[in-house]
Amino acid sequence: MQACLNKSFFPTFDSEQLKKCDFLIICVPTPLNEACEPNLDYVKAACHTISQNLQKGQFVILESTTYPGTTEEVVLPILEESKLKAGIDFGLAYSPERIDPGNKRYTVENTPKVVGGINEECTKIAAFLYGSLIQTVVQVQNTKIAEAVKMVENIFRNVNIALVNELSIIFEKMEIDSWEVIRAAASKPYGYMPFYPGPGVGGHCIPLDPYYMSYKAKKYGIIPRFIETSGEINNFMKVHAVNLVECGLNKVNKNMYGSTVAVLGLAYKKNIEDTREAPAINIIEEIVNLGAKVKVYDPFVQLIKTKVGVFHSEENIYNALRGADCSIFLTDHDFFREFSLEELSKLMNSPVIVDCKNIVEANSRSNLKELVYLGIGKVNKY
Ligand SMILES: NC(=O)c1ccc[n+]([C@@H]2O[C@H](COP(=O)([O-])OP(=O)(O)OC[C@H]3O[C@@H](n4cnc5c(N)ncnc54)[C@H](O)[C@@H]3O)[C@@H](O)[C@H]2O)c1
Numbered sequence: 001m002q003a004c005l006n007k008s009f010f011p012t013f014d015s016e017q018l019k020k021c022d023f024l025i026i027c028v029p030t031p032l033n034e035a036c037e038p039n040l041d042y043v044k045a046a047c048h049t050i051s052q053n054l055q056k057g058q059f060v061i062l063e064s065t066t067y068p069g070t071t072e073e074v075v076l077p078i079l080e081e082s083k084l085k086a087g088i089d090f091g092l093a094y095s096p097e098r099i100d101p102g103n104k105r106y107t108v109e110n111t112p113k114v115v116g117g118i119n120e121e122c123t124k125i126a127a128f129l130y131g132s133l134i135q136t137v138v139q140v141q142n143t144k145i146a147e148a149v150k151m152v153e154n155i156f157r158n159v160n161i162a163l164v165n166e167l168s169i170i171f172e173k174m175e176i177d178s179w180e181v182i183r184a185a186a187s188k189p190y191g192y193m194p195f196y197p198g199p200g201v202g203g204h205c206i207p208l209d210p211y212y213m214s215y216k217a218k219k220y221g222i223i224p225r226f227i228e229t230s231g232e233i234n235n236f237m238k239v240h241a242v243n244l245v246e247c248g249l250n251k252v253n254k255n256m257y258g259s260t261v262a263v264l265g266l267a268y269k270k271n272i273e274d275t276r277e278a279p280a281i282n283i284i285e286e287i288v289n290l291g292a293k294v295k296v297y298d299p300f301v302q303l304i305k306t307k308v309g310v311f312h313s314e315e316n317i318y319n320a321l322r323g324a325d326c327s328i329f330l331t332d333h334d335f336f337r338e339f340s341l342e343e344l345s346k347l348m349n350s351p352v353i354v355d356c357k358n359i360v361e362a363n364s365r366s367n368l369k370e371l372v373y374l375g376i377g378k379v380n381k382y
Pocket residue numbers: 027028029030042045046049063064065066097098099100101204205
């Protein structure tokens with residue numbers, strides 16, 4: 001982006017500049033409100049800005065993730081406040097953003113882009129634009145289909161992660177290592193795709209998008225049980241992670257109250273710095289509310305904001321562990337795999353390690369007799 005700055009990329013606050021563009025792409029946040037319902041305020045605000053500057057012949061594309069129907073029901077009427085007619089005076093289409101932060105194999109260029117316009121001509125024009133930048137463009141019949149594509153993709157992930165989270169809790173009780181089960185199941189070359197358990201889902205997409213679909217489904221009188229249950233299961237994993245910390249401390253005759261817990265990994269995903277909706281936020285809050293002191297460390301993250309305060313990452317992992325009664329891994333950064341449990345546990349007050357992301361494979365566990373090792377999807381000896 002730096003290389004293009006002020007050459008082909010001109011960021012500006014001046015909305016008058018919109019009049020000079022051929023294409024106007026809206027990619028503003030689509031969060032939830034406190035009732036977990038879609039908050040389209042940013043989309044509406046961006047549409048009003050465009051509407052006030054819209055010119056004949058311009059083309060508007062919404063990319064923000066949202067429920068099917070938004071482009072025609074919300075965006076179009078605001079744009080037509082300009083007195084210009086969609087599909088006649090200006091073009092309109094929807095194309096979901098597909099970005100996988102940290103993924104080096106699939107970039108914007110080689111990730112196929114789905115487009116759907118309000119009519120056939122609009123679909124073709126939007127496809128032409130993206131086709132000049134992106135290797136594969138997938139045209140669909142209308143904006144609703146394109147919006148539904150994004151919902152399907154993210155709900156698919158949420159539901160499958162919930163399924164494997166539920167199974168991991170069952171397998172823990174049955175003393176079956178879920179990680180080994182998944183590794184072996186993934187050897188099936190057809191009909192199976194591995195998903196992994198963990199302390200809950202994070203990021204601004206997977207935990208939020210299913211609620212956009214739920215909201216719309218309810219407008220049609222349908223309670224989306226599958227979608228909502230998966231959200232509940234994934235949220236419960238944070239409680240389970242805290243329970244494992246409590247169990248671990250109990251095993252060394254300590255309580256949460258008065259203990260020091262090192263939280264390792266704050267980002268919602270491996271090898272990136274993004275903490276939006278990260279499970280670490282609620283887990284830190286819960287641990288602090290139960291009376292423990294929390295130290296945090298993430299090689300990518302400087303600080304994390306929670307309802308119980310702002311936590312600054314320790315200078316290094318050793319500082320985080322020194323004096324801790326328990327440590328909990330929440331993100332599977334490659335960096336964490338470089339350490340042996342022996343090395344880590346020697347720094348701690350008591351060697352209690354909770355592993356929520358299979359940082360430590362079963363076959364590389366420590367031989368330390370006194371080590372208390374518990375994990376999500378692991379064979380936990382309570
Ligand atoms: N970033 C991703 O990895 C990703 C992937 C898939 C989908 N999405 C979707 O894309 C959308 C944007 O996500 P993001 O991560 O880029 O959000 P972001 O919060 O990082 O960036 C949004 C930008 O919109 C700007 N903005 C807000 N209101 C505005 C307005 N009224 N007018 C002009 N600009 C305005 C903000 O200043 C900010 O720069 C969301 O709907 C998200 O779900 C993002």
